[in-house]
Amino acid sequence: MDVAAESMRQLRTWNLSQVVAARAGGRAVVVKATAPFLGDEPRAVDLLGRFAPGVAVPVLARDPTLRIMVMPDLPEDHHGESDPKVLAEMVDRWSAAQLACAPGVQEFLAIGRDLRAEAVLATADRVVAAVSPSLNGAERRALDQARASLGTRLDRLAKCGIPDSIVHGDLHPGNWFGPPGGLRRTALHLLEPVRLWLAADLFGGFLRQIEPSEAPYHAADPPALAQALIRHAN
Incomplete structure (x- = not known):
């Protein structure tokens, strides 16, 4: 073309x-x-x-x-960020798309990042190793506690019955659940610290790979996300 x-x-x-x-x-x-x-x-x-x-x-x-x-090309207002009805439709459509994509998980894994339970636990270990030197003793203990409880949290999440599927890089993790329900609301609650672990690791990866001139804009992100994890654990 x-x-x-x-x-x-x-x-x-x-x-x-x-x-x-x-x-x-x-x-x-x-x-x-x-x-x-x-x-x-x-x-x-x-x-x-x-x-x-x-x-x-x-x-x-x-x-x-x-x-x-x-x-x-698409119209510049196609996303409808200010229209709650459009946003609700977006969430519903993306939820349906994720359900439709569940049978293709292995194909998506071949080209994307693994966000299943074992990979999340490994991600958390990387975050602990990366940010612990910047924390005081009480903060390190709180972060270790959050990491220790993560496996149980992921086990509870698996019992919600939501299949493995894709996650959109520009959507909040909760958006793919669609209209709230009992198990879906529980899953959303369980996923909040998982989101923080993944984000801390993501920004750590950015810092290792982006241009030095851009690094100052993200340097504070991993420690800030670690502090958010500590607050959530407390």
Whole structure:
């Protein structure tokens, strides 16, 4: 697909990706480039389209080497962030998409991050090792306590009956449960510290891989998330 260079207009750029509006083949498109340490987004979109047709915007063209993909353009107000009805519909549709994608977990695991129980426990161990030197004795004991209770929490989460599936990187973890119910509300409660463990590890990974000039913007994130874990444990 040939993209007209003179039509390109930068929409967003930051240390993780860049988004450019352009025209290709007589139509409006969006060109997105992502950082090398992120997952294979075009392949994830392909899989999502196969298991849950109509949920994802299709990929029109891609260059795996340059980490670039081309997608159809969308109206700027398509996300409806200020409209509760649109947000509720988004949650319902994403919940349904995750359920539809559950049979394809192994295919998604091949291109994305494993967020199942054993991987979460390993993530928590990395976080403890990374942030403990910056904590005082009481804080380290509280963090160790949070880590010690994590296995039981994940066992309780498994009993909620929610199948393994994909998680959207830009949605709050609770959004995929859809309309609240007894077990779903319990699962949401159980997932809150899991979200904090994963976020602390995620930002630690960013610090190890992003440009030095960007590091100051995230340097305080892992310790702050560790403090949030300690508050949750208390």
